Amino acid sequence: MFSEWKFTAKEIAEKPDLFLSGHRACAGCAPATVLRLIMKAVRGPTIVTNATGCMEVVSSIYPYTSWAVPWIHTAFENAAANASGIESALKILKKKGKIKHEHVDVIALAGDGGTYDIGIQALSGAVERGHDFLYVLYDNEAYMNTGIQRSGGTPFGASTTTSPAGTVIPGKLQNKKPIADIMVAHEIPYVATASPFYWRDLITKARKGIEVDGPAFLHVFAPCPRGWRSDPAKSIELSRLAVETCIFPLWEAINGEYQLSTPSKVLALAPQKKKPVREYLKLQGRFRHLFTPKFEKLTEEIQRITDERWQRLLRKCGMT
Amino acid sequence: MTSQEKNWKEISPAGVCWKSSIQFLTGDWKTYTPVRDLEKCTRCLLCVLFCPDGAIHWKPEKGDIEFDLNFCKGCGICANECPVNAIEMRLE
Known part of the structure; x- marks a missing residue:
């Protein structure tokens, strides 16, 4: 089903960037790193379609474009x-012999707002119809481009402009929606989660998603220093801590069969290496209120939710 | 747009960005500049992979990396992720 594509850091560094420099993302923007790495995984001619969101805004400010591939912005x-x-049009063009390439890949790109909340019906329909494309969700856990409003992807306890932590509420009161599990429930051939710190894992998964016949969904964790009110230099470190604390475990589901990816498997086999969530939370200003006496108990609640989800995932992977 | 240019039937139905963003330099955003210790650096290339701006290039012919300060926004990810602490962020 998948080709045995092996690569070194040097080979990836030598591949030309398809997401170019000069885009206007904030300093320390992890979604930009994610896009650069994913675009290193393409195997040939590729068309990218991008929902509105940070990465669309920063990469296509008229008359400049940061894309070295055909790219189309959509609502x-x-x-x-x-x-x-796009996929259907390619199919018919190929049938008529107007395209000579063996394959032209389609990547759809959206943020958490464009996936969890606004784009889910289009996504659900497209995967149900079985179109062959890779859907990449870069999850920075709020509507960052419009001013940090909470989304379905915002975690419990995070302060955003529409769920502000103050004297009344301790940030967002609801949990993060398990979007990748929802996609597995659509019985599509490939679903995976990835994090940019584990770049090899991310690139491999992106390539698998492109290669697989049928719809594939890739959920990538992408820290946003502006919205998370964290140090720009810590963006990639946060993407590592999220995996090490099991807040964002890495796994893939091939034809519905869950399996943990190496960085998370290590934690499943050696639970003493799993870090407490406080280590991840304390680096971010959006969780600052959780370290005041009033809301202190909530970090325990977040730990409990995280552990519960982690145990559930281990059961799905048959690791308990 | 002046009347000398294309009429509405000739222009593209949607906006087309026609200029590559590598012509738009973002290097003047930065407050901190990365400075690399050439002796400590092991050329592991992690900074090349993690840089959000693609501002660090691997030059195979030199066997070394190169910072492109025209695009570096000074975020400090490279310094933070360097396994041997070979990069220091200095105030400009």
Whole structure:
């Protein structure tokens, strides 16, 4: 099903960037790193369609574009619908012999707002129809581009402009929606989660998602220093801590069969290496209120939710 | 746009960004500049992979990396992730 593609850091560094320098993302923007790495995984001609969101805004400020591949911007809700259209058009063009390439890959790109909330019906429909494309969700856990409003991807306890921590509420009161599990429930051939610190894992998964016949979904964790009110230099470190604390475990589901990826498997086999969530929370200003006496108990609640989800995942992977 | 240019039937139905962003230099955003200790650096290339701006290039012919300060925004990810602490962020 998948090719045995092996690569070294040097080979990846030598590959030309398809997401170019000069984009106007904030300093320390992890989604930009994610896009650079994913675009290193393409195997040939590729078309990218991008829902509205940070990465669309920063990469296409008129008249500049940061894309070295055909790229089309679409509205917030229909990245997946657009990708289905592109894929269908390619199919018919190929049938008519107007495309000579063996394969032209389609990547749909959206943030957490464009996936969890606004884009989910288009996404659900596109994968149900079985279009062959890779959907990449870069999850920075709020609507960062419009001013840090909470989304379905915002975790419990995070302060955003529409769930502000103060005297009344301790940030967002609801849990993060398990979007990748929702995609597995669609019975599509490939679903995976990835984090940019584990770059080899991320690139491998992106390539698998491109290669697989049928829809693939890749959920990538992407820290945002602006919205998380964290140090720009710590973006990649946060993407490592999220995995080490099991807040964002790495796994893939091939034809619905869950399996842990190496960075998380290590933690499953040696639970003493698992870090407490406080280490991850304390680096971020959006969780600052959790370290005041009033809301201190909530860190325990976050630990409990995280452990519960981790145990559930271990059961799915048959590791308990 | 002046009337000398294309009429509405000739222009593209959607906006087309026609200029590559590598012509837009973002290097003047930075407050801190990365300075590399050439002796400590092991050329592991992690900074090349992690740089959000693609501002660190691997030059195979030199066997070394090169910072492109025209694009570096001074975020400090390279310094933070360097396994041997070979990069220091200095105030400009």
